[in-house]
Amino acid sequence: xxxxxxxxxxxxxxxxxxxxxxxxxxxxxxxxxxxxxxxxxxxxxxxxxxxxxxxxxxxxxxxxxxxxxxxxxxxxxxxxxxxxxxxxxxxxxxxxxxxxxxxxxxxxxxxxxxxxxxxxxxxxxxxxxxxxxxxxxxxxxxxxxxxxxxxxxxxxxxxxxxxxxxxxxxxxxxxxxxxxxxxxxxxxxxxxxxxxxxxxxxxxxxxxxxxxxxxxxxxxxxxxxxxxxxxxxxxxxxxxxxxxxxxxxxxxxxxxxxxxxxxxxxxxxxxxxxxxxxxxxxxxxxxxxxxxxxxxxxxxxxxxxxxxxxxxxxxxxxxxxxxxxxxxxxxxxxxxxxxxxxxxxxxxxxxxxxxxxxxxxxxxxxxxxxxxxxxxxxxxxxxxxxxxxxxxxxxxxxxxxxxxxxxxxxxxxxxxxxxxxxxxxxxxxxxxxxxxxxxxxxx
Numbered sequence: 001x002x003x004x005x006x007x008x009x010x011x012x013x014x015x016x017x018x019x020x021x022x023x024x025x026x027x028x029x030x031x032x033x034x035x036x037x038x039x040x041x042x043x044x045x046x047x048x049x050x051x052x053x054x055x056x057x058x059x060x061x062x063x064x065x066x067x068x069x070x071x072x073x074x075x076x077x078x079x080x081x082x083x084x085x086x087x088x089x090x091x092x093x094x095x096x097x098x099x100x101x102x103x104x105x106x107x108x109x110x111x112x113x114x115x116x117x118x119x120x121x122x123x124x125x126x127x128x129x130x131x132x133x134x135x136x137x138x139x140x141x142x143x144x145x146x147x148x149x150x151x152x153x154x155x156x157x158x159x160x161x162x163x164x165x166x167x168x169x170x171x172x173x174x175x176x177x178x179x180x181x182x183x184x185x186x187x188x189x190x191x192x193x194x195x196x197x198x199x200x201x202x203x204x205x206x207x208x209x210x211x212x213x214x215x216x217x218x219x220x221x222x223x224x225x226x227x228x229x230x231x232x233x234x235x236x237x238x239x240x241x242x243x244x245x246x247x248x249x250x251x252x253x254x255x256x257x258x259x260x261x262x263x264x265x266x267x268x269x270x271x272x273x274x275x276x277x278x279x280x281x282x283x284x285x286x287x288x289x290x291x292x293x294x295x296x297x298x299x300x301x302x303x304x305x306x307x308x309x310x311x312x313x314x315x316x317x318x319x320x321x322x323x324x325x326x327x328x329x330x331x332x333x334x335x336x337x338x339x340x341x342x343x344x345x346x347x348x349x350x351x352x353x354x355x356x357x358x359x360x361x362x363x364x365x366x367x368x369x370x371x372x373x374x375x376x377x378x379x380x381x382x383x384x385x386x387x388x389x390x391x392x393x394x395x396x397x398x399x400x401x402x403x404x405x406x407x408x409x410x411x412x413x414x415x416x417x418x419x420x421x422x423x424x425x426x427x428x429x430x431x432x433x434x435x436x437x438x439x440x441x442x443x
Contacts, residue, residue, distance in 0.1 A: 008042035009309040011244040016306060021392050028395060029295035029302065036302035044309035053304050060166030061261040061297040063252075064114055066266035070245060071113045071121060072291050073273045076283065082238050084125045088133070095207035096243075099143060103195050104128060106147040110154035111291070112245050114161045115384075117394045118151040127407040134211045138408050142202035145411065145419060146195070148387055148400040153194060154386040156187040156431075160252055160262070163300055164352050165380055168359040173201030174377045176256035183377050186438045190385065197423040244273065290405050307356040316361040324365050327375050334371050336429070338362075339378035343386025343428055351394050352385040355379055376441045378432055386428045389420050 016035030020028050045053075050283030074080065087105060091098035109118040126147055130140045150370050155162035159169050159179045169179060255265040274285040310316070323341070327334045338358065345354035358379040362372060387393030391401055391413060404411060 005042045005044050006313045008110070009044045009306075009313050010392055011037050011038075012042070013036040013306050013310060013353070014067070016303075017353065020350065020395070021289065027295055029299040032299045032302035032306070036305040039306050039309040042309065044312045049308055049312075050305070053301065053308055054300070055165050055239045056170050057297075057300045057304050059261065060163050060170065061220065062263040063160060063166055064067050065292055065294070065296055066263070066270040067114055068117050068296075069270040069288055069292055070146070070248070070273050070401065071117045072186050072288065073270070073277050074241065074245070075121070075279060076297050079238055079241060079429045080121055080125055082234070084129045086426075091210060093210050093212065095139075095210050098210060098222070099146065099199060099202070099206055102143050102147050103198075104148045106151035107191065108152045109388060110151050110161050111158065112249060115152050115394075116396050116399065118154070119148060119400050121401045122147055122151055122302055123400055124407070127404065127409075131407075135207065138205065139207050140409060141415070142198075143412060144404055144409065145416070146198040147204065148397065149198065149420070149423075150191065150195060152394055152400075153191055153385045153389060153427075154379055157165040157184045158253075159183075159380070160249075162353050162384060163296065164383065167300065167304065168355050168376065170332045171356075171363060172372065174373060175259070177253050177260055178352075178373075179377070182252060182373065182439055182442065183380065183435070186431055186434040187381065187385075189434060190381070190427050193430055194385070194427040197426060198419070201422055224301060230425055241276075244276070247271075248273075279406040303352055304356060310357060311360045316357065316364055319357070319361040320364045323361065327362075328367060328371060329442055330432070331371060331374050334367075334375040335378040335432045335439075337378075338375045339382040339386060339428060339432040339435075342379045342382025343389065344382075346383050346387030347390045347393045350392065351383040354387070355383040358383070370439070370443055374436060377435055377439070381428060381431050381435065383432065385440040386424065389417075389424045391416055 012035040016031045019031040040047075073227075081104060087098065087101050087278075090101055106118060106122050109122050113121065121145065126144055127140075130143060151179050155165060157180070159165040159176050165179075169176065169275050205376055242340075248266075251269060252262045254260075255262045274288065277283055278285060323337065326337045342351075345358065348354075359376060362375050362379070365372075365375075366377065388397065391397050401411065
């Protein structure tokens, strides 16, 4: 009976991950729900465990969904199209300048929204922007690929930009404020290095001079915001919205510092933005019931049920025996070994389950507080940046491939790996080493 439980749990995990890889355009909550059902049926997760799982993931899911609501509201204001139009103007005809601007745009969108939301927002806009400029497909790839890598990796500096990071924070009993204090500097410098490496990789392909755009045609038809701001300065209006979103983002860290629920703060911020939209566009908040991706909560819950089952059948116990001597020897070893391990696991099994397994394993090692924190942060680096080596490492990358293919641009695994093999390993090692020295200096 015990052997059957182990087999059912392992098969549920592998089949769930396999289906997500095989059909990335299918809502990931569907295979996760089926996998969780069979894990519960196997008995490796009891009904009593479900309460603990709900408590662990609920705050993270609410925070991310509230953030996505804010992104939907911003889209209805026309903010993202305005940003794309601004990118075109600021590029001033330079393909080099456009490269840096698009990467900065993707970085900021992840900080203001989250990694999956950033991909969903920035990729279609970049496709339209590049098409409007009349660039050839091979000239579009540097902007699209670098933008996707930066957008996804940018969830590392602050934990609030990735739902799995928030769940892991809850597991290790670490608040958002401390996570950012320890992680922001090394992860941000890692992103700078990643962008430089991408620039060097794509330099020969980047068009030095962009074709002249005679007419901006990103937004077909009229937009409701045009009537609202016809007597206002549009740039000032958008800047005010951006300042508001930035303040809401900062409030999450303030809430974390004072031990106020960040999920509640996120809900307050998104509610205020909904009221703002209602006032300006006369659009009531009821449309959010349909537009909010509620499946995120289902996916996170079901995925954690599966991982909890793996934990209960002894997977993390085996990992503890293997990793503890390596991780506990020094802060540098803790950072490098956990970061590399999570990079490998993320590229094999996707970063969501990889980080959950890694975090549960760390909690069973009996590490001292500083070593535990640095090992966890290194796991985040592996999960958020190291996972980008292969397209299957993150759900965001899988979604990105699907979107660009729909946009008529085929990027093969060979083309993808030819770039990531040069930039991702170097970035990960640099960030992990820097992380160990930064945390050592702080404490």
